[in-house]
Amino acid sequence: MSKETFNVDKNGDFSNWFNRIIREAQLIDDRYNVKGFIVHRPWSMSMLKQIYRLYEDELEERGHKPVLFPTVIPEDNLSKEEEHVEGFKAEVFWITHGGDDKLEKKLALRPTSETAFYPLYALWIRSISDLPLKLYQSCSVFRYETKSTKPLVRGREFLWIEAHDVFATEEEAHKQVEEDMEIAEEVVYKKLGIPFIFLERPQWDKFKGAVKTFAADCIMPDGKLLQIASTHYLGQRFSKAFEITFLDADGTRKYAYQTCYGPGIWRILAAVISIHGDDNGLILPFEIAPIQVIVVPIFAKEHRELVEKYCMEICRSLKEAGFRVGVDLSDKTPGAKYYYWEMMGVPIRAEVGLREVEAKHVTLFRRDNRSRMTVQLDGLVETVKKLGYEALQNIKRKAEEFLELRAFKAKTFDEVRDLADKGGFIIAPFCSIDFDGESCAIRLKETLGLEVRGIPLKNRVKPSEEEKCIVCGRKAGEYVYLGKAY
Amino acid sequence: MSKETFNVDKNGDFSNWFNRIIREAQLIDDRYNVKGFIVHRPWSMSMLKQIYRLYEDELEERGHKPVLFPTVIPEDNLSKEEEHVEGFKAEVFWITHGGDDKLEKKLALRPTSETAFYPLYALWIRSISDLPLKLYQSCSVFRYETKSTKPLVRGREFLWIEAHDVFATEEEAHKQVEEDMEIAEEVVYKKLGIPFIFLERPQWDKFKGAVKTFAADCIMPDGKLLQIASTHYLGQRFSKAFEITFLDADGTRKYAYQTCYGPGIWRILAAVISIHGDDNGLILPFEIAPIQVIVVPIFAKEHRELVEKYCMEICRSLKEAGFRVGVDLSDKTPGAKYYYWEMMGVPIRAEVGLREVEAKHVTLFRRDNRSRMTVQLDGLVETVKKLGYEALQNIKRKAEEFLELRAFKAKTFDEVRDLADKGGFIIAPFCSIDFDGESCAIRLKETLGLEVRGIPLKNRVKPSEEEKCIVCGRKAGEYVYLGKAY
Numbered sequence: 001m002s003k004e005t006f007n008v009d010k011n012g013d014f015s016n017w018f019n020r021i022i023r024e025a026q027l028i029d030d031r032y033n034v035k036g037f038i039v040h041r042p043w044s045m046s047m048l049k050q051i052y053r054l055y056e057d058e059l060e061e062r063g064h065k066p067v068l069f070p071t072v073i074p075e076d077n078l079s080k081e082e083e084h085v086e087g088f089k090a091e092v093f094w095i096t097h098g099g100d101d102k103l104e105k106k107l108a109l110r111p112t113s114e115t116a117f118y119p120l121y122a123l124w125i126r127s128i129s130d131l132p133l134k135l136y137q138s139c140s141v142f143r144y145e146t147k148s149t150k151p152l153v154r155g156r157e158f159l160w161i162e163a164h165d166v167f168a169t170e171e172e173a174h175k176q177v178e179e180d181m182e183i184a185e186e187v188v189y190k191k192l193g194i195p196f197i198f199l200e201r202p203q204w205d206k207f208k209g210a211v212k213t214f215a216a217d218c219i220m221p222d223g224k225l226l227q228i229a230s231t232h233y234l235g236q237r238f239s240k241a242f243e244i245t246f247l248d249a250d251g252t253r254k255y256a257y258q259t260c261y262g263p264g265i266w267r268i269l270a271a272v273i274s275i276h277g278d279d280n281g282l283i284l285p286f287e288i289a290p291i292q293v294i295v296v297p298i299f300a301k302e303h304r305e306l307v308e309k310y311c312m313e314i315c316r317s318l319k320e321a322g323f324r325v326g327v328d329l330s331d332k333t334p335g336a337k338y339y340y341w342e343m344m345g346v347p348i349r350a351e352v353g354l355r356e357v358e359a360k361h362v363t364l365f366r367r368d369n370r371s372r373m374t375v376q377l378d379g380l381v382e383t384v385k386k387l388g389y390e391a392l393q394n395i396k397r398k399a400e401e402f403l404e405l406r407a408f409k410a411k412t413f414d415e416v417r418d419l420a421d422k423g424g425f426i427i428a429p430f431c432s433i434d435f436d437g438e439s440c441a442i443r444l445k446e447t448l449g450l451e452v453r454g455i456p457l458k459n460r461v462k463p464s465e466e467e468k469c470i471v472c473g474r475k476a477g478e479y480v481y482l483g484k485a486y
Numbered sequence: 487m488s489k490e491t492f493n494v495d496k497n498g499d500f501s502n503w504f505n506r507i508i509r510e511a512q513l514i515d516d517r518y519n520v521k522g523f524i525v526h527r528p529w530s531m532s533m534l535k536q537i538y539r540l541y542e543d544e545l546e547e548r549g550h551k552p553v554l555f556p557t558v559i560p561e562d563n564l565s566k567e568e569e570h571v572e573g574f575k576a577e578v579f580w581i582t583h584g585g586d587d588k589l590e591k592k593l594a595l596r597p598t599s600e601t602a603f604y605p606l607y608a609l610w611i612r613s614i615s616d617l618p619l620k621l622y623q624s625c626s627v628f629r630y631e632t633k634s635t636k637p638l639v640r641g642r643e644f645l646w647i648e649a650h651d652v653f654a655t656e657e658e659a660h661k662q663v664e665e666d667m668e669i670a671e672e673v674v675y676k677k678l679g680i681p682f683i684f685l686e687r688p689q690w691d692k693f694k695g696a697v698k699t700f701a702a703d704c705i706m707p708d709g710k711l712l713q714i715a716s717t718h719y720l721g722q723r724f725s726k727a728f729e730i731t732f733l734d735a736d737g738t739r740k741y742a743y744q745t746c747y748g749p750g751i752w753r754i755l756a757a758v759i760s761i762h763g764d765d766n767g768l769i770l771p772f773e774i775a776p777i778q779v780i781v782v783p784i785f786a787k788e789h790r791e792l793v794e795k796y797c798m799e800i801c802r803s804l805k806e807a808g809f810r811v812g813v814d815l816s817d818k819t820p821g822a823k824y825y826y827w828e829m830m831g832v833p834i835r836a837e838v839g840l841r842e843v844e845a846k847h848v849t850l851f852r853r854d855n856r857s858r859m860t861v862q863l864d865g866l867v868e869t870v871k872k873l874g875y876e877a878l879q880n881i882k883r884k885a886e887e888f889l890e891l892r893a894f895k896a897k898t899f900d901e902v903r904d905l906a907d908k909g910g911f912i913i914a915p916f917c918s919i920d921f922d923g924e925s926c927a928i929r930l931k932e933t934l935g936l937e938v939r940g941i942p943l944k945n946r947v948k949p950s951e952e953e954k955c956i957v958c959g960r961k962a963g964e965y966v967y968l969g970k971a972y
Contacts, residue, residue: 098630144584448706
């Protein structure tokens, strides 16, 4: 075929597939001349905007409100919570000059915004009537990554949402952590079709400054895990460092309980691209596709005007119904157009030739399962809506099967070793996710390249009395999820 | 009255009014501990999001697509267009370190993104078929301002949109400049009710690197001008500096023509707040009000449940119709609630007492003209829509009258001096807006504090042969608009 065909073996060499699709579908340009910083082109940025919209709607639905804090954080703020600054200071970009002047105090580009938000929270929160306080911002954050960067997966600037919530009680804060997980489920699973598992991270791998971290891992086509969101129970650690107190109904002043939540918007896009795509290119969820229906005219020269006019009519009626629609009036052959829009992942293609014009029909092609059907023009809007929904259910189901097939159980180090290259999760008995399990985790990482990703919050089963840690042989405290990760 | 009443003389002391309303309506917190950086609270951020949405929709409607370039720009890029770097280098924040490492090349926090976009444009644009290219991004920019900062008006970080467009011909580029002005008209004037005048800025006051700059000035309540958007004809200056060329249909390679456009999203909000507000607080345009209708229950204790239930029914039916609605169930008195929501600028208040419940009525109060009317519940949605539209027309008309009354004509320096403190525009004969008029402009600024803001693009009248520049007495080349400005 001509060079318009994208035909790359996704499962055979995922890394090559990923690097080619982000370039050829014009998602990302990684030729910007600063290492780790990329350019989002319209096909990527349109989807990021849609993912933001879905997430923001869901957060606001549950009582969050939008704010925007400065991009810069003074060094003093950053240093207030001891573990937090230790965790982040090696990764901070520092602004030291304005014009030719040296700044009096150097400023961090926010790596995360706890230390920007919380001094203001200390001013805003006075009494129990100010709680709960649930605010979020959508923004870029910056980390001086020393690991190798990868577009949409690990960068020195990336897009996320951060929600910072404050409560009067520990119970409410724990409930918020659960709500954060539900929000991820609503958006990432239900609307985008990406399944994931929330795991309580081991103490050595938590967010620095948190009491507990829960993070969502999905499985990429190469079997490696990708963390797409995390929510943190902060307890009173930050409220004590930043003096966030409230006057309770009983007349006493108390430290508040806090949580924070960070869905990684562009990692979610990375998962969508990678997990749903196939050898022909992208397969986009209907909800976020920049173009949901592409109309392709097919004609002999003498019918061009007639067919194109009918195409514009189809386009208009779909647009009026609120769909994002395009008509491909370029001079390419229909075949070349088909291949192009398949690579771009447009969920539905409307094929329109003389036959369709005459019968007042439209032929619809579904990208996800390559099925075709013909509908009457006056039933088009309803059918498109239905097909969009069905396509999402189909790719979601496939993604779920992939995930379910990649959870392996192992009882011994040898069994784990045999499974280590299969990808996905290995579930195995382990001594502890507290700090005294860290040395076992280091050994696992060094010998097999596997990370201890943690334990699930729900359906948690404790090992029996006889089970031993696969590394040290001490009594196992938990079944942990292991895996290789991005 | 109780302290809930906002009662501040806007026209008597606008500066005090502005500082108080942004604090008391919880729009902005300026206590963040870095000079010139502020925090947007939910009431501000919700409106900024709406203004972004309106502007982005209008840009996309006219063929623009969203992108996102990095926040950082290497020094090399910034230096490629000579006038541009001269204009911006004193205002750039520099990132010099990552963790403890000194960076190999220092990075600018974008003050504007021509020099981030255009190296990639040089890669993306190959032939005439790649043109026009019309891309925008919504983002923060950063300027190390030495002038005193003012929340929403002048800051070291501020929110804007920047559109960067590329064309094959000069004519198309000039047309884009006009389209940019139309877009401002659609959003800022038609949807937000803020009138403004686009003026071609003098050469000494243009965007550095542009051939010509056109900027929109509105008049703030204290008579000072506020620039809320600007569009720039760049000619081939940047295309030559960045080698942006295309293969034309005639087989030759040519330099492209460019424009860029920068609506200042938070300055638009500053204008909306300032121009529409009154002594009782904010008056928000229906289109962007975070809450469009606030429902206030009024009851004797024994009817509380009944009245509140009816309020929730009203709320639900308005929400279903797509409005942003709140119900104030707090323990404040109805009077205190009235004052609070008037200060917050909510366009419509629904007052609901036992009488309304029994008659299945709602009493609606309009914030802008303080009128009241009673409607049947089943006509509520239609009425709210109509009132929202009428309220916008009313505040728009008032704002226009204010602007029209503040354009004064003067023929001599003495006449200009007598008008100098009246605020708004003074239109006077002036030698030239080319560089040879700059010394006259400096004298005007030094003696009367007036700036030469430029000449209108439309309805431009040339001075007669006898008319003289009000400063140097040479033959006048133009009628220019003068004014004091933020």
